[in-house]
Amino acid sequence: MTSVLAAVGNWFFSLLRYLGGLSYLFCDGLWWIGAGPLLGKGRIRREETFHQMTRISIRSFGIVSLVIFFVGMILAFQMAYVLKTLGVVGYVADIIGVAMVREMGPLLVGMVMTGYAGAAIAAEIGTMVVSEEVIALESSALNPIRFLVVPRVLAAMIMMPMVTMVAIYVGIFGGFVVAVWILDLDRIEYLRRTVEALTHTDLISGLIKAEIFGVLIACIACFEGLSVTGGAEGVGRATTNAVVRSIIAIIVSDLVFTAIFYYFL
Amino acid sequence: MALFEAGRQPGPPAASHRASDGVLIRIEGLRKSFGDLLVLDGVNLEVRKGETVVIMGGSGCGKSTVLRHLIGVLEPDDGKVELFDQDLSQLDEDGLSALRRRFGILFQSGALYNSMTVGENVALPLREHTNLAEDIIQIIVKIKLELVGLRDFESLMPAQLSGGMRKRVGLARAIALDPEIVFYDEPTTGLDPIVAGVIDKLINDLKISLGITSLVVTHDMESAFRIADRMVMLYEGRVVASGTPEEIKKTSNPLVRQFVQGEPDGPIPLRLSKVDYEADLLSFKPLK
Ligand SMILES: Nc1ncnc2c1ncn2[C@@H]1O[C@H](COP(=O)(O)OP(=O)(O)OP(=O)(O)O)[C@@H](O)[C@H]1O
Ligand SMILES: [Mg+2]
Numbered sequence: 001m002t003s004v005l006a007a008v009g010n011w012f013f014s015l016l017r018y019l020g021g022l023s024y025l026f027c028d029g030l031w032w033i034g035a036g037p038l039l040g041k042g043r044i045r046r047e048e049t050f051h052q053m054t055r056i057s058i059r060s061f062g063i064v065s066l067v068i069f070f071v072g073m074i075l076a077f078q079m080a081y082v083l084k085t086l087g088v089v090g091y092v093a094d095i096i097g098v099a100m101v102r103e104m105g106p107l108l109v110g111m112v113m114t115g116y117a118g119a120a121i122a123a124e125i126g127t128m129v130v131s132e133e134v135i136a137l138e139s140s141a142l143n144p145i146r147f148l149v150v151p152r153v154l155a156a157m158i159m160m161p162m163v164t165m166v167a168i169y170v171g172i173f174g175g176f177v178v179a180v181w182i183l184d185l186d187r188i189e190y191l192r193r194t195v196e197a198l199t200h201t202d203l204i205s206g207l208i209k210a211e212i213f214g215v216l217i218a219c220i221a222c223f224e225g226l227s228v229t230g231g232a233e234g235v236g237r238a239t240t241n242a243v244v245r246s247i248i249a250i251i252v253s254d255l256v257f258t259a260i261f262y263y264f265l
Numbered sequence: 266m267a268l269f270e271a272g273r274q275p276g277p278p279a280a281s282h283r284a285s286d287g288v289l290i291r292i293e294g295l296r297k298s299f300g301d302l303l304v305l306d307g308v309n310l311e312v313r314k315g316e317t318v319v320i321m322g323g324s325g326c327g328k329s330t331v332l333r334h335l336i337g338v339l340e341p342d343d344g345k346v347e348l349f350d351q352d353l354s355q356l357d358e359d360g361l362s363a364l365r366r367r368f369g370i371l372f373q374s375g376a377l378y379n380s381m382t383v384g385e386n387v388a389l390p391l392r393e394h395t396n397l398a399e400d401i402i403q404i405i406v407k408i409k410l411e412l413v414g415l416r417d418f419e420s421l422m423p424a425q426l427s428g429g430m431r432k433r434v435g436l437a438r439a440i441a442l443d444p445e446i447v448f449y450d451e452p453t454t455g456l457d458p459i460v461a462g463v464i465d466k467l468i469n470d471l472k473i474s475l476g477i478t479s480l481v482v483t484h485d486m487e488s489a490f491r492i493a494d495r496m497v498m499l500y501e502g503r504v505v506a507s508g509t510p511e512e513i514k515k516t517s518n519p520l521v522r523q524f525v526q527g528e529p530d531g532p533i534p535l536r537l538s539k540v541d542y543e544a545d546l547l548s549f550k551p552l553k
Contacts, residue, residue, distance in 0.1 A: 041359075042393075124380075132376035139336040140390050141365035143358075 052155035072174020110213035122242035125225025160214025306502030322499030369439030
């Protein structure tokens with residue numbers, strides 16, 4: 001009994017320590033985005049940030065679109081299956097619109113980005129730790145947070161809502177394709193219903209989620225990368241951890257924010 | 266500089282602070298353990314301005330660990346590390362940053378930034394810490410790369426270089442900002458004798474022409490005797506001997522003699538295992 005309690009306690013404390021480290025990294029990053037450059041402590045690396053932005057947007061866009069387009073189509077079939085029995089197949093448009101904007105868009109982009117960008121960031125920074133590049137940065141008075149973390153977190157913060165926005169269109173288009181060509185719904189009517197079903201609140205809540213997922217993915221990946229110890233094995237472990245922990249963080253924060261939006265928005 | 270042989274007693278304390286005695290690097294009673302492993306057990310060392318001091322010592326005796334304390338990425342368990350009369354542990358982030366711009370370090374592995382070209386590696390400190398125009402930076406990069414004989418390799422990535430070349434780029438990067446102190450971790454290991462000679466000459470030239478203070482970790486005795494004003498030997502976590510190259514050559518200290526002459530037999534055991542070899546081999550439980 002006591003050993004179970006102790007184990008739970010230990011787990012809880014290591015969770016707290018992890019969250020503490022993560023928040024510290026994030027705050028440090030924010031400081032280097034805002035106050036640092038203003039106080040002349042060091043500028044933001046623009047080129048590197050653009051480079052990271054292309055990774056999170058253009059280069060990941062193929063896979064993101066593919067996934068969300070298919071999910072849009074699948075969702076249309078699944079919803080039609082239920083709605084058909086009620087004789088209201090036309091509701092497919094409303095459901096896909098709302099689901100994509102409020103939930104599936106940000107969630108799927110978050111999941112894909114975890115695998116696409118999060119894993120890569122963790123591996124990249126982890127390798128830099130192992131090959132002493134991070135120590136070399138520090139010893140040349142270059143803060144690794146400013147140098148490595150800020151471009152990645154900033155890129156994620158800027159690009160995640162944008163990618164999500166475009167992904168939502170692609171997802172709705174996936175549903176549209178099935179609805180129009182297979183379920184034989186009227187295309188104008190479908191689009192009209194989609195637009196009518198959606199409110200600004202839906203869009204804002206979806207984009208807030210996307211922003212939060214972006215911050216989580218980038219911060220967790222950087223944190224895991226920077227805490228690598230040991231050699232190649234440590235990098236592998238960090239990469240796996242980054243993906244697993246990002247997924248958990250995304251899903252938990254998704255629930256929390258969905259609940260908050262449900263009650264307050 | 267008289268040869269002192271500290272043996273197993275604590276090294277001579279240099280406690281009194283004389284601000285203007287020209288000591289740029291001062292380590293006092295530095296102790297460091299990693300877990301149960303005691304690596305540094307009270308290291309004392311002083312390096313004066315313009316001096317080249319060589320640290321010798323067996324593999325794994327903690328030479329790189331000493332350098333890591335000097336650049337402020339490891340914190341001492343006990344003792345004090347001072348650069349330019351400033352105690353590193355007393356400095357805040359800004360103070361440490363300011364200090365770090367005044368020295369350069371060549372890492373044992375080179376530690377080049379693998380996502381940047383050779384030229385960008387050398388240019389990075391200049392771009393980040395100076396307001397120099399880009400064309401001036403390009404010129405400085407070429408000058409520094411020429412010093413280590415790699416001017417033609419400016420646009421290559423580190424992965425395309427050999428180990429020795431990477432080390433030379435690391436050296437070019439270390440001296441990019443014309444630092445007052447340069448730390449070298451095994452600058453000539455992995456280089457052919459001619460290039461090693463060039464690097465030794467470079468270290469000497471930097472001292473003579475710019476008055477740069479150098480702390481060099483090396484196993485390469487030939488190189489050590491070429492560059493050193495003073496040599497110290499690290500053994501079992503302490504400085505066990507210190508002296509000019511002549512004094513070290515003539516020393517009667519058996520530890521130093523063995524190391525300098527590379528003799529397999531002597532007071533320094535090759536094997537650091539604590540468990541008796543025969544007992545260790547026989548300790549396996551026979552398989553049923
Ligand atoms: N981060 C670390 N964690 C645990 N142990 C470490 C760490 N860094 C160094 N050590 C240990 O400290 C000891 C000294 O390491 P160090 O790298 O300073 O040796 P060295 O004298 O530079 O050796 P070499 O000449 O082979 O480079 C070694 O036994 C090493 O295992
Ligand atoms: Mg070493």
